[in-house]
Structures are given as structure tokens and as C-alpha cells.
Amino acid sequence: MVRSRSNPLALAVLSSLRERPMHPYQISATLKQRQKETSVRLNYGSLYSVVRSLLKQGFIEEQGVSQEGNLPQRTVYRITPEGESELVDWMRGLVRVPVKEYPAIEAGLAFLRPVLAPDEAAELLRQRLDRLSGSIETEESRLSQMEETGLPRIFGIETEFALALLRAERDFLTELLASIDDKSIGGYSLWARMHELRRQGVSHAEIAENPEAFLGKTGAMWMTLGETSA
Incomplete structure (x- = not known):
């Protein structure tokens, strides 16, 4: 399967879930806390879209739900072995191969x-x-x-x-x-x-x-x- 690797936010999600299972809000908060939004364009709507895409491709899967206080339940995701391979392969390509960018x-x-x-x-x-x-x-x-x-x-x-x-x-x-x-x-x-x-x-x-x-x-x-x- 030929996969599009044009969205760095997907890379950020996979990297975050490699650390530990999280729900999308935790992923967003972690990236902001580490100031990664200066390197990867981050907004909540796009994040959910990326999560759905990664789920559909089998790179992440649902682990369960979590709930804090009176907040709504949130689905927690974890990275799959296929997601681990995709993340590492994607990273190797990013670091190794120069590409033409269009500033x-x-x-x-x-x-x-x-x-x-x-x-x-x-x-x-x-x-x-x-x-x-x-x-x-x-x-x-x-x-x-x-x-x-x-x-x-x-x-x-x-x-x-x-x-x-x-x-x-x-x-x-x-x-x-x-x-x-x-x-x-x-x-x-x-x-x-x-x-x-x-x-x-x-x-x-x-x-x-x-x-x-x-x-x-x-x-x-x-x-x-x-x-x-x-």
C-alpha cells in the first residue's frame, strides 16, 4: 500500500502514543507542553482527523475509555506494531532524504x-x-x-x-x-x-x-x- 506521509501531525501522534496510550486531548496537551506546535501545525480538529486516519490504517487502536471528574468519557488510543514500524520508517526517511520544499x-x-x-x-x-x-x-x-x-x-x-x-x-x-x-x-x-x-x-x-x-x-x-x- 502506498501511504501518504505529507502530514507531520500524524508523525507527532504516533511518536506521542509510542510513549504511552493517550486520548487526543492528552496528545494535544503533551505536544503543546513540549512546544512541538512550533514545528508541527497543531489544531484540535485536524488532530481528530489524523487519529481517525491512523486508526483506519491500523497504525493505532483503541485501548479503552477514560473519564476525569464530570468530563465526558474519552477514547484512549495506543500504537500498534504496524504503527511502530511506520513511525520508525517514516523518521528514517525524514532524516536521511532531502526533499524539495516550497517556502x-x-x-x-x-x-x-x-x-x-x-x-x-x-x-x-x-x-x-x-x-x-x-x-x-x-x-x-x-x-x-x-x-x-x-x-x-x-x-x-x-x-x-x-x-x-x-x-x-x-x-x-x-x-x-x-x-x-x-x-x-x-x-x-x-x-x-x-x-x-x-x-x-x-x-x-x-x-x-x-x-x-x-x-x-x-x-x-x-x-x-x-x-x-x-
């Missing part, structure tokens, strides 16, 4: 030139960098708290990784913004000219139909090469 900022950069003029792009990048600074401070604070409580490094490696990505993005975008501000980025003249023409009412289709007339020979060549490579 939103990469899509934004891919279509930056044709959609946004240089001045607007620069201002939006400045705003993003401000937000990135806040996110970096949050992750640094989280790491500091872990260190202060004496937790070994292995308990916070996902936070370290998230912080490394944020810092790398900040550094890249800082350099990119500087090259836009001082107009040193390669292709700036073509980029600016394209949007100047658009502001004058010239459509992209008109430019594409006769690029040399609007952009000159070199600009037309750059545009052709850029569109072909994209």
Missing part, C-alpha cells in the same frame, strides 16, 4: 521582478526583515529558556534549526535589499524600466510582443533569457 518566500522571490516595482519590493523587504528580527528574538529566547532550565541540547534541536533558517533568510534578504537600494543588483535597469512602462499604461503583452522596441536590444535579450530559464 512562501521562495515563491515571492520567483515572481518579484514581473509583479513588483523595485521601490515597492524594497519597502516590503524592509517590513519582512523587521518581522524576521522579531521571530529571531523569539526563537533565541526559547533556546535561552531551555538552557536555563538545564535541558540537554537534544531537546531543542528543532528550535536551533528554525533559528538557523531565520538567520540565513535575514542575512540573504539584508544583502538583497542593499543591492536593490543602491541599484547594484544585476538586471536592475531592466526591472525598473519594465515597471516604468507599466505605469505608463504599456501592458506586459505589448512589451513581450516587441521587447526590443521597449527595452532595447540588450534588455530584450535579458528578458528572453530570463523568461526561458524560468
Whole structure:
């Protein structure tokens, strides 16, 4: 059977139930207590959907029900041997095999030139960098708290990784913004000219139909090469 492993929440559920049998509310509370919701998108509705899917696939099974005080009875689940195998195999693949991911900022950069003029792009990048600074401070604070409580490094490696990505993005975008501000980025003249023409009412289709007339020979060549490579 070919199984979809696209939902990390299923991985989190299996990992939680490998520790001990739990009902969904306990799984959610455990993940939140350990701040795993920063690495895995967690909401209660999705959690129940994942539990039903894992149950249907035979990776977990009902153990019984539990009740605390006047609260409703809750079904307790435990992982099956098939679930154990699925969890370990899934984890091995995640750690061993790099996969192509599609971060939103990469899509934004891919279509930056044709959609946004240089001045607007620069201002939006400045705003993003401000937000990135806040996110970096949050992750640094989280790491500091872990260190202060004496937790070994292995308990916070996902936070370290998230912080490394944020810092790398900040550094890249800082350099990119500087090259836009001082107009040193390669292709700036073509980029600016394209949007100047658009502001004058010239459509992209008109430019594409006769690029040399609007952009000159070199600009037309750059545009052709850029569109072909994209």
C-alpha cells in the first residue's frame, strides 16, 4: 500500500502514543507542553482527523475509555506494531532524504521582478526583515529558556534549526535589499524600466510582443533569457 506521509501531525501522534496510550486531548496537551506546535501545525480538529486516519490504517487502536471528574468519557488510543514500524520508517526517511520544499518566500522571490516595482519590493523587504528580527528574538529566547532550565541540547534541536533558517533568510534578504537600494543588483535597469512602462499604461503583452522596441536590444535579450530559464 502506498501511504501518504505529507502530514507531520500524524508523525507527532504516533511518536506521542509510542510513549504511552493517550486520548487526543492528552496528545494535544503533551505536544503543546513540549512546544512541538512550533514545528508541527497543531489544531484540535485536524488532530481528530489524523487519529481517525491512523486508526483506519491500523497504525493505532483503541485501548479503552477514560473519564476525569464530570468530563465526558474519552477514547484512549495506543500504537500498534504496524504503527511502530511506520513511525520508525517514516523518521528514517525524514532524516536521511532531502526533499524539495516550497517556502512562501521562495515563491515571492520567483515572481518579484514581473509583479513588483523595485521601490515597492524594497519597502516590503524592509517590513519582512523587521518581522524576521522579531521571530529571531523569539526563537533565541526559547533556546535561552531551555538552557536555563538545564535541558540537554537534544531537546531543542528543532528550535536551533528554525533559528538557523531565520538567520540565513535575514542575512540573504539584508544583502538583497542593499543591492536593490543602491541599484547594484544585476538586471536592475531592466526591472525598473519594465515597471516604468507599466505605469505608463504599456501592458506586459505589448512589451513581450516587441521587447526590443521597449527595452532595447540588450534588455530584450535579458528578458528572453530570463523568461526561458524560468
